[in-house]
Amino acid sequence: MKYSFRNDYSEGCHPKILEALTKHNLNQEDGYSEDIYCNQAKQLIQEKCNQSDADVHFLTGGTQVNLTLIAHALRPYESVIANEMAHIATHEAGAIEATGHKINTISRADGKLGTDDIQAVLDAHYFEHMVAPKLVFISNSTEIGTVYSAEELNELYDFCKKNNLFLYIDGARLGAAITAKNSGLSLETISANCDAFYIGGTKNGFLLGEALVITNDKLKSHLRYQMKQRGALLAKGRIFGLQFQTMLENDLYNSLAKHTNEMAKMLSDGLRNLGFSFLIEPETNQIFPIFPVEIIKKIESDYGFYIWEAINSETACVRLVTSWQTKTSDIQTFLKDLSQIM
């Protein structure tokens, strides 16, 4: 295989993380994220979010954060509103449903939710024979690589507050959203415009790990109990603290995400020059070009990628993902190979 565009977590981690882990390896520390590194990382996150009262918790992966936070936020009869492509609705093995909560899905090709979409769900659920929608789930960037700008988030959050709904952002690829062109996003604008969100590490050069940030006081109490009961309170929590410190100091987190998006832009420009179109306009590091099936068959032994969906009997959309580790030469070689077989 020459190169895999399957995912942004195919590589290990950024060398600076290994350096930090090695440097502090033999120090003794308290467990369960009560160590000095986690405390410093929490403070750093609070500072970057400009939210000194925010609660910060470290968990290992996205599914775990989603189900822990959602289970914590909802009463048994309450439901989640999400786009039908949302990770919780399609790729988490029913983890949310297993906590007892229905997901009310909305079909929208850009992977997002608008206030009209949410209002339609609210209108359709009006008495106790139905679930009571209570939490709006979005991801930024979305499942299909699109981005909610700061303005869009603000509009959604206003609507949620007016309608007594929680707004929760799955930030598995938050760095890609923050560094997307014209997003107007930062940790500060994001944390000011939702009740809880997570800063995704796994897909942006960490070994593993996500930081859940809770700004709404109503969601804070006993979260560590919820985590513990779900096996999400890691004894070796220090591994999270060291990684978040390393990535957030000197803005390494954003510079890796920026590189990832730049590689995707180079790839999508190159594909466009070769005459390919896209299922949706590329915005971040997941892009969705449409290839003839013949070409897919010819490139799949040399390159890793997922087939997203069939367009017709002759063409299909594939998902190509770049990462913090993708090199210009990886893109150039791929584009050259494609042009030669066309």
Ligand SMILES: Cc1ncc(COP(=O)(O)O)c(C=O)c1O
């Ligand atoms: C948007 C989003 N949320 C959550 C997850 C789940 O992450 P994990 O596989 O770490 O549970 C993913 C993983 O691909 C994702 O893309």
